[in-house]
Amino acid sequence: MSLPSPSAALPPVSAEFWLPHVAAHLPDGILLVDAAGCVQFLNESYCRLWGLAEGAAYWTGQPADRLRAVVQTMVAESEAFRRRTESWRADGEPDPRYPVALADGRWLELDFVPLQVPAAGLLVYVRDVTERHRAEAKLAEQRRFYESVLNEIPSQIAVFRPDGRYLFLNAQAVPDAGARAALLDQFVDAYVAHQGWQADIAAARRAHFRRAVAELRPQSWQETTPENDGPPRHYLRHYQPVRDAAGALQYVIGYGTDITARVAAEEAVQASEARLREQQQFMQQLLDTTRSVVYVRDPDGDILFANPAMRELQTQMGATEELPEPLQDQRLQELASYAALDARVLATGQTLDAEDLLTMPDGSARWFYTVKSPLPRCGASPHVLGVSTDITALKQAQITLMGSEKRYRDLMQYAQALICTYDLQGTVLSANPALSRLLDRPETELLGCSVSQFMLPEDQPHFDAYLAQMAREGEAQGVLRVRPSGSAQVHHLLYHNFVMREHGQAPYIISHAHDITNRVLAEQQMKQAKEAAEAAAQARENFLANMSHEIRTPLNGVLGIAAQLGKTPLDARQQELLQVVQASGRHLLGVLNDVLDMAKISSGKLELVSESFDVCEMLYEAARPLFAQAQEKGIEVEAIRLHESCPNSWVVGDAHRLRQVILNLFSNAIKFTPPGGRITAGGYQVAETADTITVEFRFSDTGVGIPADKLAHIFDSFAQAQADTARRFGGTGLGLSISRALIEQMGGSLTVESTEGKGSTFAFAITLPRAAQAQAAVAASAAVGVGLQGMRLLLVEDNETNRLLARMILEDWGVELDEAEDGEQGVALAAAADYDAILMDIQMPGLNGLQATAAIRALPDQRRASVPIVALTANAFESDTQQYLAAGMQACVAKPFDENELFQTLDRVLSIKRQTS
Numbered sequence: 001m002s003l004p005s006p007s008a009a010l011p012p013v014s015a016e017f018w019l020p021h022v023a024a025h026l027p028d029g030i031l032l033v034d035a036a037g038c039v040q041f042l043n044e045s046y047c048r049l050w051g052l053a054e055g056a057a058y059w060t061g062q063p064a065d066r067l068r069a070v071v072q073t074m075v076a077e078s079e080a081f082r083r084r085t086e087s088w089r090a091d092g093e094p095d096p097r098y099p100v101a102l103a104d105g106r107w108l109e110l111d112f113v114p115l116q117v118p119a120a121g122l123l124v125y126v127r128d129v130t131e132r133h134r135a136e137a138k139l140a141e142q143r144r145f146y147e148s149v150l151n152e153i154p155s156q157i158a159v160f161r162p163d164g165r166y167l168f169l170n171a172q173a174v175p176d177a178g179a180r181a182a183l184l185d186q187f188v189d190a191y192v193a194h195q196g197w198q199a200d201i202a203a204a205r206r207a208h209f210r211r212a213v214a215e216l217r218p219q220s221w222q223e224t225t226p227e228n229d230g231p232p233r234h235y236l237r238h239y240q241p242v243r244d245a246a247g248a249l250q251y252v253i254g255y256g257t258d259i260t261a262r263v264a265a266e267e268a269v270q271a272s273e274a275r276l277r278e279q280q281q282f283m284q285q286l287l288d289t290t291r292s293v294v295y296v297r298d299p300d301g302d303i304l305f306a307n308p309a310m311r312e313l314q315t316q317m318g319a320t321e322e323l324p325e326p327l328q329d330q331r332l333q334e335l336a337s338y339a340a341l342d343a344r345v346l347a348t349g350q351t352l353d354a355e356d357l358l359t360m361p362d363g364s365a366r367w368f369y370t371v372k373s374p375l376p377r378c379g380a381s382p383h384v385l386g387v388s389t390d391i392t393a394l395k396q397a398q399i400t401l402m403g404s405e406k407r408y409r410d411l412m413q414y415a416q417a418l419i420c421t422y423d424l425q426g427t428v429l430s431a432n433p434a435l436s437r438l439l440d441r442p443e444t445e446l447l448g449c450s451v452s453q454f455m456l457p458e459d460q461p462h463f464d465a466y467l468a469q470m471a472r473e474g475e476a477q478g479v480l481r482v483r484p485s486g487s488a489q490v491h492h493l494l495y496h497n498f499v500m501r502e503h504g505q506a507p508y509i510i511s512h513a514h515d516i517t518n519r520v521l522a523e524q525q526m527k528q529a530k531e532a533a534e535a536a537a538q539a540r541e542n543f544l545a546n547m548s549h550e551i552r553t554p555l556n557g558v559l560g561i562a563a564q565l566g567k568t569p570l571d572a573r574q575q576e577l578l579q580v581v582q583a584s585g586r587h588l589l590g591v592l593n594d595v596l597d598m599a600k601i602s603s604g605k606l607e608l609v610s611e612s613f614d615v616c617e618m619l620y621e622a623a624r625p626l627f628a629q630a631q632e633k634g635i636e637v638e639a640i641r642l643h644e645s646c647p648n649s650w651v652v653g654d655a656h657r658l659r660q661v662i663l664n665l666f667s668n669a670i671k672f673t674p675p676g677g678r679i680t681a682g683g684y685q686v687a688e689t690a691d692t693i694t695v696e697f698r699f700s701d702t703g704v705g706i707p708a709d710k711l712a713h714i715f716d717s718f719a720q721a722q723a724d725t726a727r728r729f730g731g732t733g734l735g736l737s738i739s740r741a742l743i744e745q746m747g748g749s750l751t752v753e754s755t756e757g758k759g760s761t762f763a764f765a766i767t768l769p770r771a772a773q774a775q776a777a778v779a780a781s782a783a784v785g786v787g788l789q790g791m792r793l794l795l796v797e798d799n800e801t802n803r804l805l806a807r808m809i810l811e812d813w814g815v816e817l818d819e820a821e822d823g824e825q826g827v828a829l830a831a832a833a834d835y836d837a838i839l840m841d842i843q844m845p846g847l848n849g850l851q852a853t854a855a856i857r858a859l860p861d862q863r864r865a866s867v868p869i870v871a872l873t874a875n876a877f878e879s880d881t882q883q884y885l886a887a888g889m890q891a892c893v894a895k896p897f898d899e900n901e902l903f904q905t906l907d908r909v910l911s912i913k914r915q916t917s
Helices: 015-024 044-050 064-072 078-091 130-152 177-183 188-195 199-215 260-266 282-289 308-317 325-348 392-414 433-439 460-473 517-566 572-603 615-633 655-672 708-713 725-729 735-745 773-782 800-812 823-832 849-857 878-886 899-916
Strands: 029-034 039-042 095-101 107-115 121-128 155-160 166-169 219-227 230-243 249-258 293-297 303-306 352-359 365-377 380-390 418-423 428-431 475-482 491-500 508-515 611-614 636-640 650-653 678-688 692-701 749-755 759-769 792-796 816-820 837-841 869-873 891-894
Touching (some): 029 044, 078 095, 107 130, 460 475, 460 491, 837 849, 849 878, 891 899
Parallel strands (some): 792 816
Antiparallel strands (some): 029 121, 230 249, 293 303, 365 380, 475 491, 491 508
């Protein structure tokens, strides 16, 4: 056919003329609907694609709703199709590529285009996409197959773009499908955050990824990740770069194998790195990278798929008929076991696991842990997906462990410790021979018995509480008393028990004990001995207290009356006799005080007080009376005052006890130095800080000295250098023992250097806290009282001599004194009259001093109930003084008392009363 020449005159032809001709030859269907809803145009392809019985001419001009109603009957999901087409008219928006499934199995694709120019309407294109849809469905089925295989592999698998974004994650990596979808196209930081791990895990993965991309080489490392509900887990991680045919990086495959069980069983066995190999196909490469044996079998047992590890294993296995004859039967039994497990998986539809033994051609055995799962297939019988991990090393470790367990059982069998197990109801489950021998019952007879039947009757009611504690806390330790069958002997067992809880088993208790009966009996004997010693010590203390009271009470009268006698006119002979009486009384008081101090030291009840004082002045005042004594004996004394090396000597400590030590050492020097000898007594500051000063006191003499063999015992109680020392020089031998104990309690040490016939040097150094002079001055000024002239006092004292002495002293001071002979009379007088203070004896018949004080404090008249009370007591222990103060007394004066001490005490108590009132 020839075309007319261009120069030939042709009539003008419009586009409307060509439209039907062009539309008739189009393979796609076309439908044009006007604004009124009528069909303006459709071609035959439209009718053919929808399977309409009528042609295009029939439907031209017909209502579009009628055409839609006919078309709707051909759609598989007609109601959804109706709603979708109605929304086109309402929305007026284009809707391209809308897929429609027909009832006959074909698929159409529709484009809806709303028209506005030149007139409103709707244009619909229809295409047959059945073949394309079938190809896509087949591709999707193939993809699901491979993804199902990957999701069943017990390894975490991921695929990354070269920039590090996720292309794929299997179910082992992220079990939740929604979460997997959300992580696609994300970086590894999003995955780590989703797992709740630390950011350093993401940093490490990025570093490995960058190295894999930069070097185009596989990267392997071991990673430990935390778990919210358990211990950390360990993984062997790999990054495998994959290049295309041109050698460029296409993507990176990452996978991780959980090696927690292997790490725990083999204790730090390092998993060898797996090298990823380049593959051409995406899914095949993923399966090739795992070191686990992966395969797919059909119901007939034929292997449809095997990864490289499986193929390598098949090569190593060799054919059954090629094996040595003795191994062929073993191989056939193993293959039958594999097939039986496949059949069970297909029959139950469940995932099953097993430990498979595989005999190699050289006769060696390899063990595999195999997980088999049903692999569903669309429209076909399921296959079996198998994943096997070589656990030969683990199995060998288990065999070694079983040997260790046997040795442990042997250890229990022959151990001398008492070992048994019993349930949480106390029923014996097992017992070792040592326990059987102790209870005198065969092991078989112990099984099933209650532990409580071997306990003492008085202990049995507590056994249920013990079992409840074990169930609650899981551990207990203590001592259990048991009595063997037919025996009266009680054994004490020191036990440490634990509750064992194992999966699939009832909890039970492991008891491990030792027989400590001999130790318990020894401790009981020691306790009895200790109690006897404490009773003896208490008896001694009571004896000393009573002795002190019985001696101090008359001694108070002797020394007090002697002091009063000294105030009267006496001739020289009388003065001499009086001095003998006073010296003998003071000596007796000194001996008594030494004995009491030694008793306090022995019982650990010696207490120190803290007060501010000038240690230099204290040393001078304490030593001054002894200077005259030394001069009378013809001894030269060199005194070195502490002020020469310590300008600020105010400290806090026990001035009385420190004075006692100085007097003892100085008087000893005088006692043991003959006339014409020399004594050097001095104090030295040896160190200081902002808060403390350290001072040393040293007393050197040229006396008789101490033999070398006696130096080691010079500080022992009642020890003296020579047997006749007491007869020659006097003393009890307690002074140095007391002095050393006092110095050690102050934190120092008393030392001696001596040469027999040349003299001795005693020295000690102590560190004392500093005290401000202003504080000491205030304390000193507070001791100055208001005088006792005109004061009214009540004396409660059962001893007539002591009442006489107190009356003589107090009346000299201008005090108005009332007297009571016992506690009852004293309480009555205190309730009937107002007194400025009460002097209260402690040990009196009937109502003693403490009881009388309590009765006075309970008087209804608060003014009389609050009268100051001063204890006059022959009890010299510090604990007694604290007891009196706690009972409501204001002060305590020990008998025999010094007049000045009594005056100062009363003056201080009355001054405080006036200030508070």
